[in-house]
Every structure is written in structure tokens, then in C-alpha cells.
Amino acid sequence: MNERRTRKEKQSGPGIDWSPWEDLCRTRWKGMKQERRRIIVDVNPGLCDHAPWFDWRPGHPVPGYYATPGWNLAEAEYAERLLAGAGDGDAVRNLVTAATEVGSLSRSSAYDGYSKPGYGAQGGDDSGGFFAGGGSQQGSQGGGGGKSYQDESLRPLTIKQILDAEEPYSGAEFKVDGTPITQITFVGQVRSINPQQTNLTFRVDDGTGQIDVKKWIDADKQGDAEPSFEIDSHIRVWGRLKSFSNKRHVGAHVIRPVTDFNEVNYHLLEATYVHLVNTRGPAGAAANANGDSMFVDGGDGFNAGGGGAQLPSKLSGCSAFAKKVYNYLNNTPGGNDGMHLSNITGGTGLGMREVITAADELLGQGLIYTTVDDETWAILDY
Amino acid sequence: MAEQMSTPRITAAYLDSFVGRTVTIVGKVTQLRGDQATIDADGVVTILLNRDSHLANGNAAQIIGKVNPDLSIKALSTRDVGSGVDMALCSAVAELTHRHKDIFVSEN
Numbered sequence A: 001m002n003e004r005r006t007r008k009e010k011q012s013g014p015g016i017d018w019s020p021w022e023d024l025c026r027t028r029w030k031g032m033k034q035e036r037r038r039i040i041v042d043v044n045p046g047l048c049d050h051a052p053w054f055d056w057r058p059g060h061p062v063p064g065y066y067a068t069p070g071w072n073l074a075e076a077e078y079a080e081r082l083l084a085g086a087g088d089g090d091a092v093r094n095l096v097t098a099a100t101e102v103g104s105l106s107r108s109s110a111y112d113g114y115s116k117p118g119y120g121a122q123g124g125d126d127s128g129g130f131f132a133g134g135g136s137q138q139g140s141q142g143g144g145g146g147k148s149y150q151d152e153s154l155r156p157l158t159i160k161q162i163l164d165a166e167e168p169y170s171g172a173e174f175k176v177d178g179t180p181i182t183q184i185t186f187v188g189q190v191r192s193i194n195p196q197q198t199n200l201t202f203r204v205d206d207g208t209g210q211i212d213v214k215k216w217i218d219a220d221k222q223g224d225a226e227p228s229f230e231i232d233s234h235i236r237v238w239g240r241l242k243s244f245s246n247k248r249h250v251g252a253h254v255i256r257p258v259t260d261f262n263e264v265n266y267h268l269l270e271a272t273y274v275h276l277v278n279t280r281g282p283a284g285a286a287a288n289a290n291g292d293s294m295f296v297d298g299g300d301g302f303n304a305g306g307g308g309a310q311l312p313s314k315l316s317g318c319s320a321f322a323k324k325v326y327n328y329l330n331n332t333p334g335g336n337d338g339m340h341l342s343n344i345t346g347g348t349g350l351g352m353r354e355v356i357t358a359a360d361e362l363l364g365q366g367l368i369y370t371t372v373d374d375e376t377w378a379i380l381d382y
Numbered sequence B: 001m002a003e004q005m006s007t008p009r010i011t012a013a014y015l016d017s018f019v020g021r022t023v024t025i026v027g028k029v030t031q032l033r034g035d036q037a038t039i040d041a042d043g044v045v046t047i048l049l050n051r052d053s054h055l056a057n058g059n060a061a062q063i064i065g066k067v068n069p070d071l072s073i074k075a076l077s078t079r080d081v082g083s084g085v086d087m088a089l090c091s092a093v094a095e096l097t098h099r100h101k102d103i104f105v106s107e108n
Helices: A002-012 A019-043 A073-085 A090-107 A159-164 A262-280 A298-303 A320-331 A341-348 A352-364 B012-017 B087-099
Strands: A154-156 A183-195 A199-205 A210-216 A234-244 A247-257 A368-370 A376-379 B022-033 B036-040 B044-048 B060-067 B073-080
Touching: A154 A262, A159 A183, A159 A210, A159 A247, A183 A247, A183 A262, A199 A234, A234 A262, A262 B087, A320 A341, A320 A352, A320 A376, A341 A352, A352 A368, A352 A376, B012 B022, B012 B044, B022 B044, B022 B073, B022 B087, B036 B060, B044 B060
Parallel strands: A154 A183, A210 A247, B044 B073
Antiparallel strands: A183 A199, A183 A234, A199 A210, A234 A247, A368 A376, B022 B036, B022 B060, B036 B044, B060 B073
């Protein structure tokens, strides 16, 4: 059996020797089988009865989002290759589902042990060792679309972005700004709470849109079935975007109340920042050569010239150089004819090219205008 | 859906371009008088409160409401958000949401 598969693999593959991985898979599979047995038989015999999400039976596909913590990229790729290449990949399929199953068993306690190391299988840890903080892996059985830990990320999003996320075909991974999203986080206000048998459903609104959030109830946890926040309060949600019969919801891993309102603004800034990095490239790549990010370091720019802080909203989208030039123009008394390029370079310590770029930016924003010639500018007051 | 999906974040300066629409505005409560309040959100805004508004003078408040033709706001939902709110940040964020409408504002 083993030889046949290996031979086939060799025929179809590009000549990579996968045998070390095969051995690794095999040993790890054995370990997982033992662990699975230990969890089901020894620790938690009634698990299937009170954990409705655990509906896996041998031979059934496993929902991707509960899949396979602890299963690293090379192993997953190897399994994928065998599944795609060899018709008789049953052994490997079992191997993958076995790993998946162990992963789903430890899912319920994954967030209590966020930072636990991956492979503590032999320890006295009764939640099993094969997880890594709720990270999971999709598509082990999807044929081709394998994802790995390395693709896991946590995207801050607005609800509008969540609603607008592209889903190329039903069941495909969602994309925002052309980047696949895995775990997401957002901040919003609770508009309604709807307790159900197995989950709590919230309607969350952040001013850009509304979406349903589902939090599964952990039957083992006292008080988990009761929502811990009131209507209209702000919450932060971490979870995954799901699509069920054409309706989107977020499967929440963690929900916590927002106690400091500044976090709401912070989140909107962060979401914008990530959106801009993904659509326009990292801040500071071009004109912003000193690496000042547009938002985070914005304060520097305002105050560089001293006393320029009364105009934050106008300048909030400008680069640090533009702010510096604007503040210099604003704070330097000097006639109606504005300031010449040479004065500005002298006054701000910036180079000619930087000042010209900054001036172009400010001209584009309608914040300054040229006066006697193309290299003399004044503040546009209105 | 008849319900407006997004409630754009605005400051006082944006009021006249949002008459008749439902908006979100955050400001510091400067005056409370019966069913009326004034808040400072980069400019003074008059809020017509509803019955279950519980605002505190001097604290920041987030108001979601409809902009009247006289540029006052009829509150649909009010929430006291405490005293430690950075108001410059609030107006910068409101400004930002209008610069990047593609991720903040749904047209409807």
C-alpha cells in the first residue's frame, strides 16, 4: 500500500522526495490517534452529546473551520498532493481527518489556553495538545485550495467591508482588497440580542453597516449563555466570516465590551490603515521617505511648527512633509505674497524636492495656492 | 430594505450636506435643558433628545439621529461615552470616513 502510493507519487510529482514528511506524518498520526482516544474515552465520554458542533463521524467531511491546528504547512501540502495525485489516498485522507478531529476536540478550550505550546500531548493537560490559539486550517478536503497557518491573519475591518467582501463562488474564501481574510476583528454597537439553544446571536452596527454575530455557548462554562452586555453598548468582536444560505454572519471566538470609547475611533483608524496598506502599499514608501505613517504619527506633523494644532482635520490626510510645510507657511508672518521655495527650505530644513512634493500635495488638497510665481505659495483661507 | 444601512460619522461642519439623513455624531455635552442638549463637535450642534436619553454635562456623547432642515439633530439613539474621549481624534476620524467612503459609507 505504502509503496504503491509512493511510486505513484514519484510518477506524477516533480521529483521532490517526500519520504521524510511521510514518516513524520505517520508518527504524528499515531500520536494523534492516541490522543483522540484519550480524549474521547478517558476524559470526556459524553462529548458528542453536549457539543453539537462535534458531529464528525469517520468518513464524513469535517467543517473546515474546525480543522487541523498543529498540522504544519509541509505536512498539509504533502497530504494534499497525495489526495490530488493518487486515487487510493484513503490512508492519507484518514490521516488528515484524524488530525482534524483532534483539532476540533480541542477547539472548545482553545481560548482558555491561548499561548499554550502546540504539542503537549503527553502532559497532564486535559484539553489535548494539538492547537494553537484557535488558528485553523481550511480546505484539507477541498481538493487544491489548501490553506496553512502562514496564511492566517487578523484583519481589522469595518462592517461595510465585511458586507462587501468578495466571495468568488459559494463556499470560497472571502477576499477584501484582493487579500483573503481569515480571522477578523471589528468594533460596533449591539442592536439586538437573540439567545438560542446553542448560540447567542447579536446584531452589531458600527455606523457603516450591520451584521449578525453568533457566539456558540460553551455548555461547560457557567453563565456563558447569558450575554454580558446591554443593548447599544460597544463591543469588540474577534471571529471568522461565515456564509450560510447566502446570508453572512460572523462566527465569534471572543466578544468583549469596549470600555474606552477611544477604542472605537482607534479601530476605524486601524481598519483604514490596513485598507490603505493593502490598496496603495505601505506608508512611507514614496514621498514619505522617513517612514512616518499617515495616521499614527500624524501628531508630529501638526506640532512640528508649533501652534499649528488648530487645523488637524484639514491636514489629517497629508504626509508629514506637507504638514510641516503647511505649518511653516501658517506660522511665519510675511505679507500677502506668500513664501518662496528658498525660504521654506531654509525655514523647515527640508530639501527642495521634498518641499515641492509637499507643496504639490497641499495644492491638490486646496490648502495653499501659488502667488507671484510657481515656487511661491500662500495659505488658502476660506 | 427600507432602513438606511449606514449612519455616516460627521462633525458640525458636515451638517448641511446631510439634511434629512441619519448620521452619527460624537461631541462633548455643553448644555442640557429639558428635551434639548447642545454638544460641541467641532462646532455647536443642537440635539432634540428622546425620552430615554441619559446624557451628562461635560461628558462625551455619541448621538445617532436625523438631521433636521434647521441643522438640529433629532436623536434616535444617544449614548454617554464617558469623559476620557479624545475629541480631536473624533473629528479626525469623521473627516477620515469621508475621505475613504469606499470602506465607510454605503450609498442608499
